[in-house]
Amino acid sequence: xxxxxxxSEPLTFDEVVSSNERRLLRLALMLSGGVHSAEDLVQTVxxxxxxxxxxxxxxxxxxxxxxxxxxxxxxSWRRRLKNxxxxxxxxxxxxxxxxxxxxxxxxxxxxxxxxxxPRQQRAxxxxxxxxxxxxxxxxxxxxxxxxxxxxxxSRGLATLRANLPTFDKDH
Numbered sequence: 001x002x003x004x005x006x007x008s009e010p011l012t013f014d015e016v017v018s019s020n021e022r023r024l025l026r027l028a029l030m031l032s033g034g035v036h037s038a039e040d041l042v043q044t045v046x047x048x049x050x051x052x053x054x055x056x057x058x059x060x061x062x063x064x065x066x067x068x069x070x071x072x073x074x075x076s077w078r079r080r081l082k083n084x085x086x087x088x089x090x091x092x093x094x095x096x097x098x099x100x101x102x103x104x105x106x107x108x109x110x111x112x113x114x115x116x117x118p119r120q121q122r123a124x125x126x127x128x129x130x131x132x133x134x135x136x137x138x139x140x141x142x143x144x145x146x147x148x149x150x151x152x153x154s155r156g157l158a159t160l161r162a163n164l165p166t167f168d169k170d171h
Contacts, residue, residue, distance in 0.1 A: 010062070013053045017046060020063045024070055030126045031074040033115050041077070045069045068141045071127065075119050075142075113160050121156030124149055 011019075021042070028038035049056050049066060059065050114122060120142070127138045135146045135153075142149065 010057045013050055013057065016057070016062050016066070020066060021046075023063075024066060027067060027126070027131060028070050028074070030130045031071065031123060033111050041070060041073055045073050048073075067131075071123055071141050075123055109164075113163050116163075117156050117159060121152045121159070124152040125156045125160075128153060 024042050024045070025038055028041040029035060032038045032041055045066065049069060056062055056065055114125070117125070123142065124138055127133045127141065128135075133141070135149045138149045139146050
C-alpha cells in the first residue's frame with residue numbers, strides 16, 4: 001500500500017508514524033519477544049527514520065521501508081538480556097473456564113523456543129507466519145536469496161518441531 005495524501009503528496013513523518021506505529025510495535029514484539037525490547041526497537045528505528053525522512057518519505061512505500069528498518073535493526077542489535085531471561089508478550093484476558101496455567105506454560109515454551117532460534121531464522125519465521133510475507137518479499141527485506149529464506153525457514157521449523165514439548169490436555 002502506498003501511503004500518500006489525496007493529492008499524491010507524500011505524507012509527513014508524523015502521519016506515517018501515527019498510521020503505522022501499532023503495526024511496527026507488533027512486528028517488533030514478534031521479533032524481540034518482549035514489550036520493552038519492542039518499544040526500544042521501534043523507538044530506535046523511528047529516531048533514525050526521522051533524521052532521514054527527506055529520503056525515506058519520498059520512497060513509494062515508506063511504511064514497508066519502516067518495516068524493513070525494524071527487521072534490520074533487530075538483526076543487528078547487540079543489546080541482549082544479560083540474565084538470559086525471555087520476557088513474555090502481554091497476554092490477553094482468558095475466559096474464566098480456560099486453563100490459564102496451561103496456556104501460560106504453552107505460551108512461555110513457544111516464546112522460549114522462538115527466542116532460541118538464530119536471529120535470521122527467527123526473522124524469517126516471523127515475517128512468513130506473522131506478517132504473511134512471501135519468500136520474495138522476505139528475501140528483499142533481508143537482502144538474501146529466496147533459497148536462503150527457504151533454508152532459514154526449514155531449519156527454524158525443524159528446530160521448533162524437534163524441541164516442541166508435548167502438553168497433556170488434562171493438566
